Amino acid sequence: xxxxxxxxxxxxxxxxxxxxxxAFYSLMPDIGAKGVTPSYTTEAIISxxxxxxxxxxxxxxxxxxxxxxxxxxTSPIFKRRWSKFRTLKRGYYAFWLIIGLFVVSLFAEFLxxxxxxxxxxxxxxxxxxxxxxxxxxxxxxxxxxxxxxMMKDVFKVRNNERAERLKAGTVTDEDRQYEKWGxxxxxxxxxxxxxxxxxxxxLPTRPPHPPTWLTGQWREAYVGESLYNLPDFLPTPEExxxxxxxxxxxxxxxxxxxxxxxxxxxxxxxxxxxxxxxxQHILGTDDRGRDVFSRMVYGxxxxxxxxxxxTFFCYLIGITIGAMLGYYGGKFDIIMQRFVEIWSAMPxxxxxxxxxAIMIPNFWMLVLILxxxxxxxxxYYIRAEFLREKSRDYVSAARAIGCTDGAIIFRHxxxxxxxxxxxxxxxxxxxNIGALVSLDFLGFGLPAPTPSWGELLGQGLGNLTKPxxxxxxxxxxxxTLLLVSFVGEAIREAFDPKxxxxxx
Amino acid sequence: MYSYFIRRFLLxxxxxxxxxxxxxxxxxxxxxxxxxxxVLRYQQTMANSGExxxxxxxxxxxxxxxxxxxxxxxxxxxxFDKNPFEAYLRWLWRVLHFDLxxxxxxxRPVWDLIVEKFPxxxxxxLSGFVLSYLICIPLGVWKAVKHGSAFDTSSSxxxxxxxxxxxxxxxxxxxxxxxxxxxxxxxxxGNKESGFINESSRLALFLQDGAQVADLPEEIRKExxxxxxxxxxxxxxPAFKHVPADKHFKLKTGSHSDLCIVGRxxxxxxxxxxxxxxxxxxxxxxxxxxxxxxxxxNLGQDYVRTAFAKGLSERTVIFxxxxxxxxxxxxxxxxxxxxxxxxxxxLIEKVFNINGFGLLGYESLIARDYPVTLGILVIGSMLKLxxxxxxxxxxxxxxxxxxxS
Numbered sequence: 028x029x030x031x032x033x034x035x036x037x038x039x040x041x042x043x044x045x046x047x048x049x050a051f052y053s054l055m056p057d058i059g060a061k062g063v064t065p066s067y068t069t070e071a072i073i074s075x076x077x078x079x080x081x082x083x084x085x086x087x088x089x090x091x092x093x094x095x096x097x098x099x100x101t102s103p104i105f106k107r108r109w110s111k112f113r114t115l116k117r118g119y120y121a122f123w124l125i126i127g128l129f130v131v132s133l134f135a136e137f138l139x140x141x142x143x144x145x146x147x148x149x150x151x152x153x154x155x156x157x158x159x160x161x162x163x164x165x166x167x168x169x170x171x172x173x174x175x176x177m178m179k180d181v182f183k184v185r186n187n188e189r190a191e192r193l194k195a196g197t198v199t200d201e202d203r204q205y206e207k208w209g210x211x212x213x214x215x216x217x218x219x220x221x222x223x224x225x226x227x228x229x230l231p232t233r234p235p236h237p238p239t240w241l242t243g244q245w246r247e248a249y250v251g252e253s254l255y256n257l258p259d260f261l262p263t264p265e266e267x268x269x270x271x272x273x274x275x276x277x278x279x280x281x282x283x284x285x286x287x288x289x290x291x292x293x294x295x296x297x298x299x300x301x302x303x304x305x306x307q308h309i310l311g312t313d314d315r316g317r318d319v320f321s322r323m324v325y326g327x328x329x330x331x332x333x334x335x336x337x338t339f340f341c342y343l344i345g346i347t348i349g350a351m352l353g354y355y356g357g358k359f360d361i362i363m364q365r366f367v368e369i370w371s372a373m374p375x376x377x378x379x380x381x382x383x384a385i386m387i388p389n390f391w392m393l394v395l396i397l398x399x400x401x402x403x404x405x406x407y408y409i410r411a412e413f414l415r416e417k418s419r420d421y422v423s424a425a426r427a428i429g430c431t432d433g434a435i436i437f438r439h440x441x442x443x444x445x446x447x448x449x450x451x452x453x454x455x456x457x458x459n460i461g462a463l464v465s466l467d468f469l470g471f472g473l474p475a476p477t478p479s480w481g482e483l484l485g486q487g488l489g490n491l492t493k494p495x496x497x498x499x500x501x502x503x504x505x506x507t508l509l510l511v512s513f514v515g516e517a518i519r520e521a522f523d524p525k526x527x528x529x530x531x
Numbered sequence: 532m533y534s535y536f537i538r539r540f541l542l543x544x545x546x547x548x549x550x551x552x553x554x555x556x557x558x559x560x561x562x563x564x565x566x567x568x569x570v571l572r573y574q575q576t577m578a579n580s581g582e583x584x585x586x587x588x589x590x591x592x593x594x595x596x597x598x599x600x601x602x603x604x605x606x607x608x609x610x611f612d613k614n615p616f617e618a619y620l621r622w623l624w625r626v627l628h629f630d631l632x633x634x635x636x637x638x639r640p641v642w643d644l645i646v647e648k649f650p651x652x653x654x655x656x657l658s659g660f661v662l663s664y665l666i667c668i669p670l671g672v673w674k675a676v677k678h679g680s681a682f683d684t685s686s687s688x689x690x691x692x693x694x695x696x697x698x699x700x701x702x703x704x705x706x707x708x709x710x711x712x713x714x715x716x717x718x719x720x721g722n723k724e725s726g727f728i729n730e731s732s733r734l735a736l737f738l739q740d741g742a743q744v745a746d747l748p749e750e751i752r753k754e755x756x757x758x759x760x761x762x763x764x765x766x767x768x769p770a771f772k773h774v775p776a777d778k779h780f781k782l783k784t785g786s787h788s789d790l791c792i793v794g795r796x797x798x799x800x801x802x803x804x805x806x807x808x809x810x811x812x813x814x815x816x817x818x819x820x821x822x823x824x825x826x827x828x829n830l831g832q833d834y835v836r837t838a839f840a841k842g843l844s845e846r847t848v849i850f851x852x853x854x855x856x857x858x859x860x861x862x863x864x865x866x867x868x869x870x871x872x873x874x875x876x877x878l879i880e881k882v883f884n885i886n887g888f889g890l891l892g893y894e895s896l897i898a899r900d901y902p903v904t905l906g907i908l909v910i911g912s913m914l915k916l917x918x919x920x921x922x923x924x925x926x927x928x929x930x931x932x933x934x935x936s
Contacts, residue, residue, distance in 0.1 A: 372912065373915075374915055384897070457694075465697070487703060487707070504695075508696075509692070509695040512694055512695055
C-alpha cells in the first residue's frame with residue numbers, strides 16, 4: 028500500500044490538495060458567519076493554508092497509520108486470532124448482524140421515508156427521492172413537498188374514475204391522452220413515514236398516538252374525541268342481550284356502554300374520520316405526532332455513526348500521543364503525562380453537559396466535544412505497548428540498518444501494538460452510545476428535530492402512561508448494546524488470550 | 532513514597548485551575564448568559580405591564596429599551612463588568628475562602644445550596660454502592676470458583692443484560708412498569724418520602740395541599756398552636772410532625788410525618804428502592820466482572836499451586852489466600868466511589884426527581900445559573916481528584932508490593 032502511495036505520490040497529493048481546498052473553502056462561510064464575514068480572498072487564502080497544512084503534516088501520518096493497520100491485519104498472528112474469533116459463534120454472528128443492520132440503516136432513505144422513490148405522472152417519470160419536485164408539478168396544491176401517501180390514494184381514485192368513464196363511454200380529452208401516457212402511479216418506500224414529519228394533519232386525536240395494531244386503544248381515543256357516529260337511541264336491555272349477547276352491558280351508564288361498544292368495534296366512525304391501517308405506525312407516534320419507528324431507525328443510524336466517529340477520532344489522537352510518549356520518552360513524556368492526568372481528572376459528564384448546554388452543538392460539534400474530553404484512555408495502553416516494544420531486538424535491528432524514527436514507529440512498532448485498540452473498541456462504542464443517549468435525554472445532545480433515542484426516552488419520562496415511548500428506545504438501545512458487547516466479549520477472548528488455568 | 536503523595540497533592544492545584552478556568556472562560560464568552568436572560572426577563576415584564584396600562588414607569592424605561600447605565604449595573608450584578616481573567620482570579624480567591632458566590636435563581640449562597648442537597652445524593656449513592664458491593668463480590672467469587680459451570684454461564688447472561696441497560700434507562704422503564712402509570716402500581720414513583728395523607732389520621736380531611744389553615748375547625752387547630760391563619764396546609768409541614776400515628780406500616784398511603792421512627796425509616800427505604808436499584812444496576816456488571824477476573828487471575832498463580840501442594844483444602848486456599856489478593860482492585864474502587872456516585876446522580880436524580888446534587892447541577896445549567904454550575908463543578912472535580920489520590924493510597928496500604936516513586 029505504501030509502495031503504491033509512493034509511486035503516485037505527486038498525483039495523489041495534488042488531487043487531495045484540490046479536494047481539501049474545496050472542502051475547506053466550502054466550510055469557510057460557516058466559520059465566518061458568526062462574527063465578521065471575511066471577504067472571499069481571505070477565505071481562499073485561509074483555506075489554502077489549511078489544505079496545505081493538511082497535506083504536508085496530516086496526510087502522510089494518516090497514510091502511514093493506515094499502512095501499519097494493514098500490516099497489523101495481514102499479519103499471521105492477527106489471522107490466527109481472527110480464526111479464533113470466528114469460532115466464537117455468538118460474537119461472530121453478532122458482529123455481522125450489527126454491521127448488516129448498520130449498512131441497511133445507511134440506506135434507510137430508500138426504505139423508510141415519507142418521500143416517494145419514483146412517481147409517474149402524465150406519462151413522465153420523476154425520481155422524487157433524488158430531486159425535489161414541488162406539489163404543483165403533480166397537480167396538487169402548494170409549492171412544498173407533496174404528501175405522497177395522500178397522492179397515491181388520489182391517483183388510485185382518479186384511475187378508478189377514469190376506468191368507470193371508459194366503461195360508461197363518457198370519455199374526456201384528458202382520458203384520451205391518458206391512453207397514450209399510461210396510468211399514474213406512486214412508488215412509495217416500504218414504510219412511508221419520515222422521522223421529522225409531523226402527522227398531526229393525517230391522524231385524528233391528540234399525539235402521542237398508540238401503535239396502530241393496538242386497535243382497542245385507538246377506539247378508546249376516538250370515543251374520547253367523539254369521532255364515532257353514536258346511534259340515536261340507546262339499545263334497550265333486551266336488545267343488548269339478544270343482539271350483542273353481552274348481558275354484563277345491561278346495567279352500564281350510557282357513556283360506558285358506548286365505550287364498550289366502540290371497543291368491541293360495533294360503532295361506525297364519522298364519515299370524515301379515516302381509520303388508520305393495522306400496521307400503519309407499528310410503534311405509534313411521539314408527542315409531536317412523528318412516527319416512532321422511523322425515528323428509531325434513524326436514531327440507530329445516528330447513534331451508531333456518532334459512537335463510531337467518536338471512537339475513531341479518540342483512538343486516532345490517543346494512538347498518536349501515546350506512541351509519541353512511549354517512543355520519545357524523556358521530558359516530553361513526563362510533561363505530557365501530567366497533562367493527560369490533569370485532563371482526565373475532569374468530571375466527564377458534567378463538563379460535557381456544561382459545554383453542550385452553553386454551545387448548543389450540532390452533530391460534528393458534539394463529536395468534537397466528546398473527543399476532546401475522551402481521547403485520554405487509549406494513550407496509556409499505547410504508551411505501555413510502545414515502552415515494551417521499544418526495547419525488543421527487532422527495533423534495535425531496525426535502528427541498526429538505518430531506519431528513520433517514522434519508519435520504526437509506523438512499520439515496526441505500531442503494527443505490533445494495535446491489539447488493545449481492537450479489543451477495547453467495542454466497549455468504547457458501547458460507552459459512546461450511552462453517552463449520546465444520556466446527553467440527548469438531558470436535552471444537551473443533538474439539536475431538536477434530530478431523531479434520537481435519548482430524546483424519545485425524555486418524552487417517555489414526561490408521558491409515563493404511554494409505554495410505547497419508553498419501551499421502544501429502551502429495547503432498541505438494549506439490543507444494540509447487547510450485540511456490540513457480545514462482539515466485544517468475543518474479540519477480547521480471541522485477542523487477549525488470558526489462559527485462566529485452574530490449578531489444583 | 533510520601534514525596535509521591537505530596538506531589539500528587541501539588542498536582543491537584545494546576546488540575547483544579549485548569550478545569551475551572553476552562554469552564555469559566557466558556558461561560559463568559561458564549562451568548563445566552565445571565566445578563567442576556569435578565570434583559571429578556573426585564574423586557575417581558577415591561578411588555579406585560581405595558582399591556583396592563585401602567586404608564587408610570589420612568590422615562591428611560593421605555594418598552595424593550597434598556598439604558599447603557601442599567602446594562603452596566605446588570606453586568607456589575609452578575610460580575611460581567613471586569614475582564615474575564617481578573618474576574619476568574621477574584622472568583623478563585625473567593626473559592627479559596629469557601630465562598631462560591633450567590634445563586635442567581637435561588638438568591639442564596641451556593642455553598643448553602645450544595646450543603647443542603649449533598650446528603651440526599653450521598654444517601655442514595657452510598658446505599659447503592661454498598662448494596663452493589665454486597666451483591667457483586669460474592670457473586671464474582673462464586674462465578675470464579677464455579678468457572679465454566681451452568682451457574683457461571685447463566686449469571687453471565689445477567690451481567691450482559693445489566694451491561695447493556697444503563698441504570699437510569701432501567702429507572703425510566705421500571706417507573707413506567709411498576710410506578711402505577713401504565714401497568715402495575717407497586718412502588719412509589721419519586722421523592723424521598725411519602726407526601727400522601729393517611730386517611731386514618733385526624734387531620735386527614737384537612738391536610739389537602741392547598742387548603743387554608745383558617746378552614747380548620749377550632750378544636751383541631753388548638754392542638755397545633757404553631758399554625759398561623761394565612762398559612763397554606765402542606766402535608767409535609769413541620770407543624771404536622773406530631774400527628775399521632777395510627778398505622779405505622781401503612782407505607783403507601785400514610786404521610787411520612789404521620790409515622791413513628793421505624794415507620795419513617797421503612798417509608799424512606801421503600802421510596803428509595805427504585806433509584807437505589809438503578810445505582811446498583813449501573814455498577815453491577817463492571818464490579819462483578821472485575822471481581823471474577825481478578826480472582827481467576829490469582830487462582831492461576833504459583834502461590835495457589837503451592838498452597839494446594841501443601842495439602843490445604845480448596846476452601847482455605849480460595850478464601851484465605853487467593854481472595855485476599857484479588858480484593859485489591861475492588862478495594863481501590865472505594866476511592867472512586869464519590870465521583871462515581873455523583874456521575875450517576877445527574878441522570879438518576881433527573882429520572883426520579885430526587886432533589887439532590889445532580890438535579891441541582893442539571894437545573895442550574897438549564898437556568899444558566901453560572902455560580903451554581905461552577906460551584907458544582909468545583910465540588911465535583913475536587914471529589915474526583917481526592918478520590919484518585921485516596922484510591923492510590925489504598926492501593927499502597929493494601930498491597931505492600933506496590934511502591935510509587
